[in-house]
């Protein structure tokens with residue numbers, strides 16, 4: 001099948017030190033992209049061969065600017081970094097809302113504002129936003145998180161319209177419950193929760209980082225050139241749209 005290689009493309013994966021980010025970076029690198037792991041913490045493993053790690057704190061506008069200046073040309077921008085604080089909305093602390101807004105929504109907005117002009121000028125680009133099924137369907141304890149992740153839908157669709165003529169696509173991928181440390185942290189507080197979640201999934205298992213990465217990588221290829229402005233779930237059928 002043609003059009004699946006990414007040789008010569010430079011791909012930034014935010015949250016590249018995390019579980020899903022590392023899987024996305026591995027798939028993009030396997031397709032030939034030159035990958036930049038962008039994270040506030042260093043990568044846990046070695047990362048894919050040839051990958052660069054560059055620090056960015058998405059909650060800090062000066063750090064985002066510094067990152068954009070340092071990274072050089074970017075063809076593919078995968079907004080995957082995210083923070084989640086799980087608590088009933090009435091008990092939630094607005095300081096936590098601020099952090100989630102800054103990392104999950106304002107950070108991607110700032111970074112896109114700095115890196116999209118280059119894509120537009122070169123006439124090719126890919127924006128992929130990793131949101132959450134919690135934002136599509138609602139999820140107990142995730143009110144503020146879901147609000148920030150839902151903001152990505154409007155941003156991605158607007159960018160899809162504004163950038164289409166320059167052959168820049170913009171799409172959203174929504175993981176459902178995915179077996180990562182982020183999910184394990186939540187489930188540690190409630191033993192048996194993971195099994196309960198898995199029983200409620202039509203495909204009867206949690207997602208894996210590789211499940212999410214496969215779709216993200218595909219959206220970055222030439223084969224996906226005619227897909228833009230879409231929101232797609234990778235959730236074993238929990239949510240069907």
Ligand SMILES: NC(=O)c1ccc[n+]([C@@H]2O[C@H](COP(=O)([O-])OP(=O)(O)OC[C@H]3O[C@@H](n4cnc5c(N)ncnc54)[C@H](O)[C@@H]3O)[C@@H](O)[C@H]2O)c1
Nearest residue numbers: 015017018019020040057058059080081082132178180182
């Ligand atoms: N795990 C799940 O079940 C699940 C479900 C739906 C959506 N998601 C989303 O998928 C994405 C990846 O999640 P994951 O499970 O791999 O989590 P993770 O915690 O393993 O990875 C998130 C990464 O984001 C980075 N990050 C956090 N704050 C940052 C900041 N200020 N600047 C730069 N980087 C920062 C972290 O250092 C981490 O490496 C997140 O956006 C998350 O909201 C995850």
